[in-house]
Amino acid sequence: MSTMQCAPKRVNPFTDVLAGTSATWSEQCEMPVVAQFSAKDIEIAAKLGMIDLSWRLRAGCKGPGSAAWLEAAGIPVPGQPNSCIQTQEGAVIARLGRNEFLIEDAADAIMTRRLNETAAPVGAYAVLRQDAELMLTGSHLNHLLLQTCSFDFAGVDHSMMPAIMTTMVGVGITAVVVPAPRKIEGFALRFWFDSSYADYMWSTLCEIAGELDGGPVGIAILN
Amino acid sequence: MSRLAHIPGEWIDRTQEISFTFEGQQHKGFAGDSISAALWARGLRTLGRSFKYHRRRGVLSLANHDVNTLVQAGDRPNVRADIEEIAAGGSYTAVNTHGGVAKDRASLIGFFSRFLPVGFYYKVANSRWLFPFWEALIRNMSGLGVIHFDRPVVKTAKRYAFCDVLVIGGGPSGLAAALSAAEAGASVMLAEENPRLGGSGFYQLGNDPARRAVVKSLVDRVTSHANIEVRLGSYAAAYYADYWVPLVDGNKMIKVRARSVIVAAGAYEQPAVFRNNDLPGVMMGSAAQRLVYRYAVQPAKTMVVLTANDDGYRVALDMIAAGVNLAAIVDLRAQDTDANLLQSLRSQGVECLLSCCVYEAHAGQEGTLSGVTCCPLNADGEPILAQQRFLSCDGLAMSVGWAPALNLLYQAGTSMSFQDSTQQFIPERLPQGVFAAGRVNGLYALDKKIEDGQYAGRQAAAFLSLSAELGHAPAAERFSPSHPWPIISHPSGKNFIDFDEDLQLKDFETAVLEGFDNIELLKRFSTNGMGPSQGKHSNMNALRILARLMGKSPQQVGTTTARPFFHPVPMSILAGRGFSPDRRTPLHARHEALGAVWMAAGVWQRPEYYAKPGKTRTECIAAEVAAVRSGLGLIDVGTLGKLEVRGPDAGEFLERVYTMRYAKLNVGATRYAIMCDESGVVIDDGVVARLTPELFYFTTTTSGAATVYRELSRLNTIWKLNVGLVNVTGARSAVNIAGARCREVLSKLCDLDFSIEGFPYLAVREGLVAGIPARLMRVGFVGEWSYEIHVPAEYGARLWDAIMETEPSIVPFGVEAQRLLRLEKGHVIVGQDTDGLTNPFDIGADWAVKFDKPYFVGKRSLKMITEKPARQRLIGFKLQSGFTGAAPQECHLIIEAGEIIGRITSIGFSAAVGAHIGLAFVPPTHTEPGQILSIRRSDGSVVQAEVVTRPFYDPKDLRQKEESSEAAA
Missing domain, CATH: 1.10.10 (Arc Repressor Mutant, subunit A)
Incomplete structure (x- = not known):
């Protein structure tokens, strides 16, 4: 018997829709991701950039013991449902309900490892998270949101870091408003959605962003 | 030419002269002119034809409601000439004419009007024999503009907008309301359908500059207020729940979600009814004022004003100021006239005929207005015909009353009452957070409209807890702005x-x-x-x-x-940019590369089959079926719903949800599952797998995942069991590897024990497949030894590649092959072999209903169903082995003695059986093997089929037994 036990590379949910583009690819956390679409990435991101963050490692947990599980793993727990915390390193802990959490690592992959290494207490269980994730940036961001989403992001108190569950172009998303990457001014929107909608979401947002002088931007801009 | 000298606030730009054509004739106007205004300025009076009798029509309202002057503007049909701005080089043609607007041949219909009574359309439909004639005639004669199907598709973006207070209407009351709310701190959006603010405040002037100055001041304050966003050229098209209002502008729809709405939409001026009240030259008083103040166009040389309110007197004053010779003012009322206005007109030598009506209008040689016949009214309001008097004129302005624009308030759920003092409906009880101002409240005087707007703004601010000060609503009008009966009968009609x-x-x-x-x-x-x-x-x-x-x-x-x-x-604009989400599995690109022909399965895209060069669809599907039966097949089943239920009560939860038992299901085992609704109808099915004592993983149908998850979440909110539900449909990819040699392939990728003892039929195991953490279930849906392998979505493509590389001869198969394979096994597809009335007994799943459980959804109904005679049963049938010709199709009917007794739910040609096989619903009396069924095809011909036992293929399930499988391998 010959078995293959070595874990393969993760597949980026946007791989199919990006096939054929002349982007420069890199690899993050065992997943291919576009580092740069063009030399104009920064310019585009300042107007309306779409950055793929799906490569980040994430984990979910649910159940009445889930907050205790996070605490035991040394992960900060957002106090209120539908709120989130972003660590200095860029990790996000979102409380999606009273007893449901999404933990997403920064590039260091510390939090998810800590959670996996900590035994789940009674009443807590892991939830498989395979989300696609995008970050939207730029001065035209609100124009795109007003075309695609019925939620009033302009009315959000960003300092409270709410985790907003709404729909965008007909797809359910969980979104948080965060400070934009340092090369870009203002705020950015990070949102997670079911990766089976990745092609549709990317194509639709690209079309609208294109009309607003925006488009896809590689992750090199985050550095 | 009737263009006036510069009018303060006019909408036209005299520095930009614009050329255009109407009905092929060259014309000139100014930028800002509407088509109607520009043509009127050029002296044209017949701008369109009426819909039915093709009568000449001209300016009526000039307020976006002149539907008899619709024009074709290039490839845009039914453009409203009364408000559409002329474009340089524009080419406009009146719609609904036969031979042009000037000499429309279809106007002959007017001579036959007595043969076209009311309800004509319905009456001709009563004659079966004459209907085709009338249908052809009506279709030929009716219709407005021409649709150009080659017009480029323009994706009009929709967008959302948000505000505290949405004010609908930019007239005096709307302006005042917006200011009042904004000053209290509200963010205000002000929607005005015209390209400029001010509404009637800039044209119902009575030649009084002070009125204009008041409104101008309001406009200036609104446009400079930081809290007010003005949206011009945008009309509020509807009102939906929770302050949701779609604003429509020339290009798009804006979905406004407000926290409060103020309707200050004004009123529509109403025509008087008398013979020939439609002649070009007869228009609303407000239309005449719009011509003057917006477009600097003199409405007529000599006019009569027919009125029943003070507005008519202001029309008269405005017309005099515009150089119009005023022949007379005809007032339907005997009293209630504003003494100052009356005196003002009389002092200018205008004859004011009180308690008098226009009995009839007359057309001149051009077919346009040449004069009117007036009559005094008697005490009953009837015209005294003996005292007729002819007034020569080429213009008649009607100002006899108004109908408030209450549409949005009605849609918001406002209850209205008819107010006799103003002769109109006004809001009696408004919904919370919705307010009305101005004419919709029955207030017409300028100061009252402004006062009412301010009051509405304060009400909205108070509703939003921005202000506590309310003040008072203005007092009602003293005189009615509308006449209760502005209608004059005439023996010759055409009123x-x-x-x-x-x-x-x-x-x-x-x-x-x-x-x-x-x-x-x-x-x-x-x-x-x-x-x-x-x-x-x-x-x-x-x-x-x-x-x-x-x-x-x-x-x-x-x-x-x-x-x-x-x-x-x-x-x-309604269509806008389409948002139609479609879902794709992680294997989409693999299928595409293999030549997948796609089909929609709910919101998913799935391969129907894989096209092969030189082969037909049927041949491709047959080859895929054959590969599974004789070799190895691989199908993407990632679209199945995939749920987890966790917790100490997970078994109990599933016992209640499904008809079978799960509380004592062994860890490592799976069981088929049927879900019913409360009425006992089958709504979903799948496989339940127990992974740990407190963790069940289960599948649903592709289209049922979201609905089932929602319903289960709802049920547990009621039941309060100690469980948690997780929907991992999109988070897991899944494939089914089927065929006698599937163990051989998997053994190369996985360390699990695939022996029949180590991994028996209907077992579930967790392990690494090609290094990927996987859940494997041994299933038999397609009738061969097979495993469903579920992995995290980000590894789905890796798993597919690993299997394909390990066994290059494996054949991917699509949904159609899978349907045929399961049909051969007689398995049911929920939604195809069931409908909205099918219960488990109908499909022969009696064995799956466990009445000895204390409760499950639908139990009570199913119990009652067992006590009644059966209605139908799903049976298997096959056509004769040598059958040729077009096979019956799904949904074809089974007929007996001319009556429908059943229908086919599935059918296909089975190479394994050597005949067409299928499933059908029949009465319980027709379920015996050997019975003959008559199936009626689409062309009416009948095909005989024989009832047979299910399954058609491998009835003893030998393919799931080791000996048989090995023999086949």
């Missing part, structure tokens, strides 16, 4: 109520005589209010006529239902 549909007074009288004496019935039978203007100029008069004929009050008659949209919205 039009509805200009859209050419409905005359006698049409309403006839309709009521024929029994259509309810306002909704009258509307449908007469078609009143069903034209493009949606009754904005006709509903009020129709209501008055019905009330008088029935001896009722307007309140008792009531109004028709105001439905969205209250103003026609272009289809392109």
Whole structure:
């Protein structure tokens, strides 16, 4: 018997829709991701950039013991449902309900490892998270949101870091408003959605962003 | 030419002269001119033709409701000439003419009007023999503009907008309301359908500059206020729940979600009804004022003003100021006239005829207005014909009353009452957070409109807890702005109520005589209010006529239902940019590379089959089936719903949800699952796998995942069991590897024990497949030894590649092959072999219903069903082995003695059986093997089929047994 036990590379949910583009690819956390679409990435991101963050490692947990599980793993727990915390390193802990959490690592992959290494207490269980994730940036961001989403992001108190569950172009998303990457001014929107909608979401947002002088931007801009 | 010297606030830009054509003739206007205004300035009076009788029509309202002057503008049909700005090089043609607007041959229809009575459309439909003739004639004659199917598709973006207070209407009351709310701290959006603010405040002046200055001041304050966003050229098309209002501008729809709404939409001026009240030259008083103040166009050389309110006197003063020779002012009233206005006109030598009416208008040689016949009114309001008097004029301005624009308030759920003092409906009880201001409240004087707007703004601010100060609503009007009966009968008719549909007074009288004496019935039978203007100029008069004929009050008659949209919205804007999400599995690109032909499965895209060069669809599917039966096949089943239920009560939860038992299901085992609704109807099925004592993983149908998850979440909210539900449909990819050699392939990728003892039929195991953490279930849906392998979505493509690389001969198969394979096993597909009435007994799943459980959803109904005679049963059938010709199809009917007794739910040709096989619903009396069924095909021919036992293939399940499998391998 010959078995293959070595874990393969993760597949980026946007791989199919990006096939054929002349982007420069890199690899993050065992997943291919576009580092740069063009030399104009920064310019585009300042107007309306779409950055793929799906490569980040994430984990979910649910159940009445889930907050205790996070605490035991040394992960900060957002106090209120539908709120989130972003660590200095860029990790996000979102409380999606009273007893449901999404933990997403920064590039260091510390939090998810800590959670996996900590035994789940009674009443807590892991939830498989395979989300696609995008970050939207730029001065035209609100124009795109007003075309695609019925939620009033302009009315959000960003300092409270709410985790907003709404729909965008007909797809359910969980979104948080965060400070934009340092090369870009203002705020950015990070949102997670079911990766089976990745092609549709990317194509639709690209079309609208294109009309607003925006488009896809590689992750090199985050550095 | 009737262009006036510069008018303060005029909309035209005299520095930009624009050339355009109308009906092939070259014309010139100024930028800002509407098509109608530019043509009127050029002296043209016939701008369009009426819908039915093709009568000449000109300017009526100049307020976006002149539906008899629709034009074709290039490839844009039905453009409203009364408000559409002329474009340089624009080419406009009147719609609905035969031979041009000037000499429309179809105007001959008018001579046959007595043969076209009210309800004509319905009456001709009664004659079976004549209907084709009338249908062809009506289709040929009717219709407006021409649709150009080659017009480029323009994706009009929709967008959302948010505000504290949405004010609808930019007239004096709307302006005041916006300011009042904004000053209290509210973020305000002000929507105005015209390209400029001010509304009637800039044209109903009575030649009084002070009135204009008041409104100008309001406009200046609004446009400079930081809290107010003004949206010009945007009309509020509807009102939906929770302050949701779609604003439509020239390019798109804006979905406004406000926290409060103020409707200050104003009122539509109403026509007087008299013979020939539609001649070009007869227009609303406000239309004449719009011509003057917006476009600097003199409406006529000599005018008569027909009035019943103070507005008419202001029209007269405005016309005099515009250099019009005023022949007379004809007032339907004997009193209640503003003494100052009356004196002002008399002092200028204008003859004021009180208690007098226009009995008839007359056409000159050009077919346009040449004069009117006036009569005094007697005490009963009837014209005294013996005292007729002819007044020569080329213009008649009607200002006899108003109908408030209440449509949005009705849609918001406002209850209205008819106010006799103003002769209009006004809001009696407004929904919370919705407010009204101005004419919709029955207030017409400029100061009252402003005062009422301020009050509405304060109310909205208080509703939003921005302010506590309310103040008082203004007092009601002293005199009615609307006449209760501005309708004059005439033996020769042509006194039009509805200009859209050419409905005359006698049409309403006839309709009521024929029994259509309810306002909704009258509307449908007469078609009143069903034209493009949606009754904005006709509903009020129709209501008055019905009330008088029935001896009722307007309140008792009531109004028709105001439905969205209250103003026609272009289809392109309604359609907008389409958001139709489609889901793709992580294997999409693999399927594409293999030649997948796609089919929609709910919102998913799935391979129907894989196309092969030189092979037909049927051949491709047959080859895929054969590969599974004789070799190895691989199918993407990632679209199945995939749920987890966790917790100490997970087994109990599933016991309640499904018809079978799960509380004692062994860890490592799976079981088929049928889900019913409360009425016992089968709504979903799948496989439940127990992974740990407190963790069940289960599948649902592809289209059922979201619905099932929602329903289970709802049920547990009620049951409060100690469980948690997780929907991992999109988080897991899944494939099914099927065929006798599947163990051999998996053994190369996985360390699990695949022996029949180590991994028996219907078992579930977790392990690494190609290094990927996986859940494997041994299933038999397609009738061969097979495993479903579920992995995290980000590894789905890696798993597929690993299997394909390990066994290059494996054949991917699509949904159609899978359907045929399961049909051979006689397995049911929920949704295809069941419908909205099918219970488990109908499909032979009695064994899956465990009545000895304390409870499961649908148990009570199913118990009752068992006590009644069976209605239908799903049976297997096959056609004769040598059958040739077109096979019956799904949904073809089974007939006996001319009656329908059943229908086919699935059918296909089975190479394994050597015949067409299928499933069908039949009465319980027709389930015995060997019975013959008659199936009627689409062409009416009948095919015989024989009832047979299921499954058709491998009835003893030998393919799931080791010996058989090994033999096949």
